[in-house]
Amino acid sequence: MSDALAFRDVTCVRGGRTLFEGLSFAIAGGGAALVSGPNGVGKSSLIRVAAGLLRPAAGEVVGLPIRALLAEAAALDPGLRLFNALGFWATLDAEPDPRERVPRALDAVGLAHIAEVPVRLLSTGQRRRAALARVVASGAPVWLLDEPANGLDVASVAMLERLIAEHRAGGGTVLVATHTPIALPDAVEVILGDPSC
């Protein structure tokens, strides 16, 4: 079985500084990888390389082409109601039926009751969950989550873990970069930041 996402000898250089070098790992369908390490070590850059937003200085990233990204910025129009803001992205996804995927995703992250509230009125945690709803709604087989637990309370982190488990049970793949521990059974561990450097 081919890998859903694989790094092959990837080197990432930013601003003249080498963040990681010759990094290789592979995740199969239904698998997960957990990227950890201290701040500033290149976790977010690794996610951006996986998303195709950053070109690696060497090596390549292969795998399924359709990926969903949860990054630091929510990328939801502040003036729109939550449902419409997510609907905009859903219509741009490769999947059909955007109007059905959004309510299901909002249900999954527990925000269905505020679907009509403008995005600018949401709290940090709610915004985070809304961004997660966009990933859920995308139906992409590969999820790239950058610090998904930021701003989430304990119950929401449990919800995040449940969503990831459901996604994997359905054959999906997850790459998570985080410094806060979240439960990812059988995940490939990618530890950045060699203390000897």
Place this chain on the structure above:
Amino acid sequence: MLTLIARDVRIAWASGGVANALAFFLLVTILFPFAVGPDTALLARIGGGVIWAAALLAALMPVERLIGPDMDSGVLDQLAVRGLSMPSVAAAKIVAHWLGFGPPLMLAAVVAAGLLGLDARTLGAVELGLLIGTPGLAALAVATSALVTGLRGAGSVAGLVMLPLAVPLLIFGAGSLDGGMGAVKLLGAVSLLLLAGAPFVAGAAMRAGME
């Protein structure tokens, strides 16, 4: 693509960008009679050129807000992850920006022509010139916006980048007022050149800004 254009048009209207640029345009045209005096004949003679200069300045108003907010809020990242190429995103932004800028400006030009006492023939020439020239101006605005995004004092740098490049539009736009079809054709050529090049320049700048 249509979704993108609709989104940008909605943001331009909702954020007041359209109204601001129009108000600015009318203000500049109103300033001229104060500066050169109420000589009707003189105003009618320079009026067409005044409208063109005011249009150019009004085109500068929204430049800072065309690309920067999308870059900061991660919208461009999300578009890229969905497989949209940055030049096509830039092209959508140019179309959307023109829709919120070109036709309203042409309407405002009618009002400005009334204020300056232009005759119908000159007004016709101005409107034709604006119809041909504003798409190029919109393309230039989006490309400039992409280039200066992330710089400190992006607004003032945008003026320095954009106005010199818009000079050909001004020369041929104002030149067409004398009734020469040659100037109209050259205006069209400049406008097309800007429209053809801007999506790629803006796309490359947005791509570089992401990294």
